[in-house]
Amino acid sequence: MRVDSPAPSPPAGPDRRAFLAGGLAAAGLALAGCAPAATAGTGRTRLRQWNLFTGGDGARMVAMHERYTAEHPEVDLRPTTYLWGNPYYTKFAMGAAGGRSFDIGTLHLSRLRGLGAGTLIDPVPRDLLAEHGITEQTVQPNLWRKATVDGELYAIPFDTHLVVTYFNREVCAQAGVLDADGELTATRGAEQLFDLLAEVKAVTGQYGIVMDTTGAWRQFWSLYRQLGGELTLDGEPGIDDDKALQSLDFLRRVSEEGLAPPASDAPGTPANFQNGIAGLMLAGNWELPTFQDAGMDFGMRPFPDVFGAELGQGDSHAFVLPHRRDRDDEAVRAAVGYAAWMLKNSIAWAGGGHTPAYLPVAESAEYADLEPQAGYRDAARDVQLDPEAWFSGSAGRLTAEANSVMAGVHNGSTTPEQALRDFKAAVRKLIDTPAPI
Known part of the structure; x- marks a missing residue:
């Protein structure tokens, strides 16, 4: 991925990723409340995930999603990838404003306040996250602090890139x-x-x-x-x-x-x-x-x-919960479980250069053996995120x-x-x- 870096890598094509055709029209349907119920009559919990990962990062995300799906047959994971930067964030804001378009999204942590923590983005239930072993003690401290606004946790940090x-x-x-x-x-x-x-x-x-x-x-x-x-x-x-x-x-x-x-x-x-x-x-x-x-x-x-x-x-990719007009506890539980699984399996994500935010992975022998990633692993503790303002942050x-x-x-x-x-x-x-x- 190019972040945010920066300009993103050229899209590798939709292949196995669900690239939403006619983005604004599709978002409009979601805003209108036309999305089906969470289980959609299948007995499986539908989990709609939005992300901005193309290129090499997109391929890694697809591979991780395939593993997640194999291990969680009870969840109907439906990922959607938009182009990095403003194309993604425009759709993110529209979708979150609609209140029913997606269940969990990816965000640059530097954009958290500007994209509506407390308005378009709902707090993460800490107790539910803790059930999966993700707590303040298991996430890079500087990122956890950045994800916390007015005492509420609004994002689940996934990585550091710098x-x-x-x-x-x-x-x-x-x-x-x-x-x-x-x-x-x-x-x-x-x-x-x-x-x-x-x-x-x-x-x-x-x-x-x-x-x-x-x-x-x-x-x-x-x-x-x-x-x-x-x-x-x-x-x-x-x-x-x-x-x-x-x-x-x-x-x-x-x-x-x-x-x-x-x-x-x-x-x-x-x-x-x-x-x-x-x-x-x-x-x-x-x-x-x-x-x-x-x-x-x-x-x-x-x-x-x-x-x-x-x-x-640098910055951090993080998972966030969009504001819901009508609370769907089943969807929230599935979304938090998905995020926790991604953090715990982020050694696969580290292959693309990103430093895991989840400390048990970042401090593991398996990560220490990665070369040349281990050469800059300590820099993640002191990543310098952009100053806070609605117009600041990645893209x-x-x-x-x-x-x-x-x-x-x-x-x-x-x-x-x-x-x-x-x-x-x-x-x-x-x-x-x-x-x-």
Whole structure:
């Protein structure tokens, strides 16, 4: 999957996934209350699941659903996949507003408040979840806190996905930047990192590192949070100008000094890394299967420590219960049971690069044996989710506005100072725009 990353992988086609044709029309039927009863006369509980997983993630989800169905013949699981990003979230909001369109949906945790926790999204019954062994003690603490709004649990975190460092072992070995275990040498501070990138560039003859310059928000937020920067999105934008300028100046410098391409888009970045024009890459951990399938010898580690910590921007996929006009206890019980099963079996999901949110899996020997996933497993504890606002989060307008102005810092068409002014102006307009929910 590309998240959220970011732009998603191209859809693999509907194949075994139930891709809803005529999406808005179908959603309209659901809004009108035309959905059949939960058991539909079959003696099985119907469970309608909506998700946004295409590409490699979609294939993994299909495989997990096939296992779930085989183990739960009493449940009639009906998954529906929509395109990642706004196409999905538009349908999600319409479906949840209708009150009868789906029983459980997938959500980026960063979008929880903006998509109506307490209005379009119902609380998760903690007692029911605990019956399946899923409690606050078994889920990554930072994600559980984010899933809790005003004391109520509104989401069941499934994973963590974040920006990490990929390194080409062959190139990095020639550059002499691997340690005795064949892992990338850790750096501390911008100067050490730039020195390492210069060594790698001497081997590739082109660049040391590649990153998605059209998605510069991810790098900016990682760096800004390493500095301890906060961003408040209520009233006048609250941002630390000095820390923001330090972060933007890093983006300017890494490209201006020829250590990274001044322009590299979302699909081109992994291609550039695979083609060997750079020995390192900053990208989401969801790109992992691409390089495994290509047979590359590569490793992964957290986002580099540029300003004092190895913090990287990221998000979490989570399961949520849409608001129901008429409570259906049987459907809710089936939905919570499904989510619990997915968490407990998330070692299969980890194969795509995501770090399981369920601690018994994330801390298991089986996960520790996964390579190169184990190289960044600890980074999930400190994933830096986007600031809270209705327009923030994965595929949100804040990201789009930030990307449009920050890309120019990489290619030299704007200065860090001008980019910051433009970003703050865009944020003010978003704050002044009434929330749609």
